[in-house]
Amino acid sequence: MIDVKKYFKKSELIPAIIQESSTNEVLMLAYMNEESMKKTLETGYTWFYSRSRQELWNKGATSGHLQKIVSIKGDCDDDTLLIEVIQTGAACHTGNHSCFFNDIEFNKE
Secondary structure (H helix, E strand, O other), X not given: OOOHHHHHOOOOOEEEEXXXXXXXXXXXXXXXXXXXXXXXXXXXXXXXXXXXXXXXXXXXXXXXXOEEEEEEEEOOOOOOEEEEEEEOOOOXXXXXXXXXXXXXXXXXX
């Protein structure tokens, strides 16, 4: 097992980008602390730290919308994770498959 401490030198929380393995669609972004990262590595399913509730949560534990991990990559600065998953059901609490469904208009010139 790797030493997860290297990912938390800059902050107690790091962003984890969750991506659908079969389509490469970005499903969500959540945060991990050392404990949730360790649980993720131990179980093979995503665990996150809820900033609002200030507690760990296992994605899909109550909804059944689990995220089975296919791969985990750290970025070049060791402060962000990219986690490829097999998503069961919706990733978003709204019922959408991805949390990224709100288009924002911008000047394309």
